[in-house]
Amino acid sequence: MRYADPSANRDLLGNRTLLFIFICAFALVTLLQQILYGRNYIKRGLQFGWQSGDQLANWTGLFNITDDQAVQSGSDSSSRYFEFYEGPFEYNSTRCLELRHEILEVKVLSMVKQSELFDRWKSLQMCKWAMNISEANQFKSTLSRCCNAPAFLFTTQKNTPLGTKLKYEVDTSGIYHINQEIFRMFPKDMPYYRSQFKKCAVVGNGGILKNSRCGREINSADFVFRCNLPPISEKYTMDVGVKTDVVTVNPSIITERFHKLEKWRRPFYRVLQVYENASVLLPAFYNTRNTDVSIRVKYVLDDFESPQAVYYFHPQYLVNVSRYWLSLGVRAKRISTGLILVTAALELCEEVHLFGFWAFPMNPSGLYITHHYYDNVKPRPGFHAMPSEIFNFLHLHSRGILRVHTGTCSCC
């Protein structure tokens, strides 16, 4: 009898097998990528068509318009943005309609080159912006159906009664029992109501704000949102203003810069004091790590007898908002605080102005800018999908729902 070589069977991880496994894995990953992205691409396109509603009533119509324009402006394609530079155009002029469509035409970010998008955005700047009331109202009603900020933005005693088992946003298995101690920290009801403020400013921290001189315009808004405890000292007042009504604080900042408030607390209090009477907004129930730190903020302000209010994002609101933006193509591990604030502002204010929302390494003119207006610390890659969010804002701007400021301000 002959036996087969026993060692041949044991060659489980030999060279050939390994190579085979690698090839298989590679093929599988590529296949998955193709499936996922491909399907998503189709879905996103469809949703934009659905979202833009009556303006882009049907696909064929849209393409017809753009085709015509392409024909019209085909002759002077090289210098077409520069010949009408005398003054701002009226909102409803045909030229502006055309420019707006050029932005809306870009369905996904990867459809055009970044420089191409920047060019289109830059040429749109010469049109005056005006709110498109019907469009805006429609968008806001969609938001109120999905997210309903005037009732669910913060945890309140009304929407989170005693004994509620609050679900965290990310740690879905995590549940927080609302006990008496926490319940007492919540406001009785939401302090804001629908369309309470005429003109709101949401101030992002983008490097585009540097030397923008938008301070006065921001200060002139009725209600100002700021993100992540930004510095508003003398040095920056000119560009970012001082008025603050709501400032969000990321618990990770407290953990890193203020030792989770387990050591000294006065430095943190001093930082908050700069914002005078601004309310402090924290994602306490985002994940389990944030809760303790966020609750401590309330204790700190109480201990120092500060008049500032502390509010916590309702986790369900965060879930709804991120779900909503996911349907508009913002695919990220987590949507940024800025996006949440803009969503809330759209419901709380009539007119929303965005400052410092620009997540590209260069400004629309192609000059490189810092990441924030105060530093150049890049965020963790792959966490937020900033360009995609900004891209959505540009769309909303073109549809007349909100206004994105990316240039320098000269007003007032």
Add this chain to the structure above:
Amino acid sequence: MSPCGWARRHTSRGAMAVLAWKFPRTRLPVGASALCVVVLCWLYIFPVYRLPNEKEIVQGVLQQGTAWRRNQTAARDFRKQMEDCCDPAHLFAMTKLNSPMGKSMWYDGELLYSFTIDNSTYSLFPQATPFQLPLKKCVVVGNGGILKKSGCGRQIDEANFVMRCNLPPLSSEYTKDVGSKSHLVTANPSIIRQRFQNLLWSRKTFVDNMKIYNHSYIYMPAFSMKTGTEPSLRVYYTLSDVGANQTVLFANPNFLRSIGKFWKNRGIHAKRLSTGLFLVSAALGLCEEVAIYGFWPFSVDMHEQPISHHYYDNVLPFSGFHAMPEEFLQLWYLHKIGALRMQLDPCEDTSLPPPS
């Protein structure tokens, strides 16, 4: 190819057999011998001894009476011993002088844990021991129930330097018995944990509670237990945040350890000395005259009447952690030789209602 495989298997089995023959399974009961070793170690660390009986001690104290005369030489002798063993004037607290940055120290209440003084901790220490040495007349106030209705408040307040243990209440209802002055108050991290939730949440209650000890030093054994370090440092942060009058001093683990050794040599068998004894030892080394109040760890007073454990509550401590009766005997001995004065009788008779 195939015979080779067979042969290999055969040899390996043979080798196993040889091993088994050479080293037979041990017959020695490993578990039993390990148990023996453990028991022996246990007896070595915690030797069996007879706790003095509470009744006997009280009887003895009553027989000997509380008559007392100061003995300068005895006090000086004891201070000399204290300085030789522990040097309280320099080592009482963690200071920049005795614990330079980068120095490695051992926790005195833990087995084999050390820490290194880093920049952030170093900046919390004062330059040197902040007392005006030598102190003239010191009083150490224990929290024994014997202080209740003693009326010793005025006597205690007469002293130059008053030390108290474990953040005792000093509200107006107790002032008559325990006085209102304090210059040094000890605080155990366990109290910070139990009463103030480790200062992780609201700190206002703590700051408000500290106000009664205006301008005293808060003396914290921060480096005795590993778990106590964070709360103790947090006490410092809290008080410095609000700019309180109190100053936080951290106990030096080397000082605590040497005092522990000192008393262990004199036959106090406890896992750890009580804060009171630490303070009395420090006071004996720092002050010219020492009087102690409220050191009476028994459930009956001198007239055999039951009393509470503390003058403010009757929460009994964990048994077997401190050896209070033995400590009392040592202090009683010092009282007898005249090195310190122990007040056991009421200072003014307040137990009787004033005659109408």
